[in-house]
Amino acid sequence: MNTFINDDTGETLYAEDLPIFATPIIVTKYNNHNDHEFEAFKKVDRKPESWFTSVNTTFPDVKLDDPYISSDLVEEVKKGLLNHTKKVMDAYNMPADIRFSSFWYNAYYEGQGQEPHNHLSPSNINPFWCGIYFAKNCFDGQLTFSKTDYSLRTQQVCDWNVSNVNGYYNELFIANIPNGHVVYFPPHLQHCVQVGKENRHKMRLTFSFNLAINRDAYLPDEYFRNEPVSSRVGNSSA
Numbered sequence: 759m760n761t762f763i764n765d766d767t768g769e770t771l772y773a774e775d776l777p778i779f780a781t782p783i784i785v786t787k788y789n790n791h792n793d794h795e796f797e798a799f800k801k802v803d804r805k806p807e808s809w810f811t812s813v814n815t816t817f818p819d820v821k822l823d824d825p826y827i828s829s830d831l832v833e834e835v836k837k838g839l840l841n842h843t844k845k846v847m848d849a850y851n852m853p854a855d856i857r858f859s860s861f862w863y864n865a866y867y868e869g870q871g872q873e874p875h876n877h878l879s880p881s882n883i884n885p886f887w888c889g890i891y892f893a894k895n896c897f898d899g900q901l902t903f904s905k906t907d908y909s910l911r912t913q914q915v916c917d918w919n920v921s922n923v924n925g926y927y928n929e930l931f932i933a934n935i936p937n938g939h940v941v942y943f944p945p946h947l948q949h950c951v952q953v954g955k956e957n958r959h960k961m962r963l964t965f966s967f968n969l970a971i972n973r974d975a976y977l978p979d980e981y982f983r984n985e986p987v988s989s990r991v992g993n994s995s996a
């Protein structure tokens with residue numbers, strides 16, 4: 759509880775504000791980062807038709823014959839990241855019997871990026887968590903998370919920015935996460951990437967993934983095992 763003392767009257771007030779309904783993102787240092795060697799390759803626009811901004815992406819998975827990153831290296835990174843992610847889940851007392859339901863890379867040069875998006879599935883088979891591994895030439899301020907619930911704008915009739923609760927009103931979180939780190943976030947969380955001249959000659963490389971729980975490990979009941987949402991889709995790297 760915070761203590762507020764009135765300058766004029768000396769009166770004491772005890773109060774605290776509670777960050778209810780906060781959204782967790784987890785930033786971790788990836789211990790195997792230095793084991794992987796990533797070469798730069800040329801600027802390429804390879805985005806799905808439904809995306810707007812130019813980016814070299816393999817979404818939703820990396821094909822075995824990918825022209826830029828060998829399948830051996832992809833498998834090495836996948837294996838290292840899955841092990842790391844299981845440790846993170848374990849540390850946070852969350853399900854660690856998990857797999858990648860999607861795993862892809864994004865390569866960017868100046869002018870490329872990703873428009874605001876989330877990782878919710880239109881077919882409602884949603885990831886458990888999502889993650890981004892900052893592999894090469896990732897700079898501060900390029901990844902931004904944004905709020906899509908604007909209800910707290912109703913509180914902004916006054917000069918809200920000087921209030922002691924102004925942190926609740928921020929609608930953007932600009933991430934400063936260095937190379938060699940992994941950020942985890944829930945799939946509904948809107949985010950975008952903007953890449954500027956800092957990457958004119960340095961290719962930014964990230965690996966992104968969606969996680970699924972191996973549900974049999976947690977829901978042994980036959981009903982849940984057979985329901986459609988128990989998605990056995992995508993790759994199983996477990």
Ligand SMILES: [Fe+2]
Nearest residue numbers: 875876949966
């Ligand atoms: Fe994303």
